[in-house]
Amino acid sequence: MNPIYFWAVLAGLIWPLVAAGQETAPPLPLAPPELRAELITQRHVVLASDFAARVLEIAPEEGQSFKQGDLLVRFDCSLEKAQLERAQAQVKAAETKVSVQQRLSHLNATSRMEEELAAAEAATARAEMKIIQVRISRCELTAPFSGRVAERMAQPHQYVKAGDPLMEILDPNALQAVFLLPSRYLSHLAKGDAFKIHIDETSATYTALVTAIGARIDALSQSVKIVGRITGDHPELLPGMSGQAALEVSSKLP
Incomplete structure (x- = not known):
């Protein structure tokens, strides 16, 4: 057999196999499968x-x-208010004692220790009064x-x-839509992407923007958490409502 003919035939048999191995996987559909979403409140x-x-x-x-x-x-x-009145009286008495000790100190009629003890008692009385004031503020x-x-x-x-x-x-006005997205779509999604969500309870469809993408992928479900913010003012929406998110991974609002 002619060697040239042999190699030509062999190349013709091998090339389709090589080409088949180089074929790229079919592109992902723009619309992921059904995505159940729930409305939660941020606050x-x-x-x-x-x-x-x-x-x-x-x-x-x-x-x-x-x-x-x-x-x-x-x-x-009422008990705390009465305690505050008592604490205020104790503060007044302690501060009066400090003033007396200071005057006696100028006359060299008291000791340094007595003067410092009076100042410490006044500080303690003021601290006790502040404790009661904080409690009353609550x-x-x-x-x-x-x-x-x-x-x-x-x-x-x-x-x-x-x-x-x-x-x-x-706060029912700070609503978020949360759903799980198959992880194979993750590289096609970014913050700011728009999606629609149809709420079962209102039978209406709303626009939302992706505000957060989960930091890890669940190993069992191979999905990632997506959080979106519903745009506009919709007083009929309440936390706990649910529906279906329609996400086109290639679409983004301007």
């Missing part, structure tokens, strides 16, 4: 009592709105932000201990 907190006391007032009711700085809980601090809990009451755990006239939960509050 929520459970208010708790700092000390044992009786609740005088707790407002508003569950589901009602409030503004930042509004009074939410007021405790019965007799009223005000709203750290504007929002709504999610749950009330205490009632007026109820006695609570230190650390007992009083109410859970949240």
Whole structure:
């Protein structure tokens, strides 16, 4: 057999196999499979009592709105107020004693130790008064932000201990959409990418922007956590609602 012919035939047989091995994998579809998303709020907190006391007032009711700085809980601090009056009297007496010791010192009628003891007693009295003032400042809990009451755990006239939960509050206007994205799409996604989310409870679709991408991939599900911020003002949306996120990994809002 002609050697040239032999090598030509052999090359014709091998080349299709080599070319097949060099074929690239099919591109990922622009639309990932169904992505279930849940709405959560960025700001929520459970208010708790700092000390044992009786609740005088707790407002508003569950589901009602409030503004930042509004009074939410007021405790019965009549005992603390009486203690403050006593502490103020003790401070006045201690400072008077200091003044007397200073005048006696000018007359060389007292010792240095007695003068320093009087000053120390005055400092102790002032510190005790500040402790009571701090406690009284906690007799009223005000709203750290504007929002709504999610749950009330205490009632007026109820006695609570230190650390007992009083109410859970949240900001329904700071909503985030959270979902798990298959990790194979991770390289096609970036912060700022836009996606749509259809909420089951409202039967409406909203626009959101990716604000955070999880720092690790779950080894079992091979997915990564994606957090998005819903754009616009939508008072009908509440934390806990869920729906389907429609993400096009190549699309981005200007």
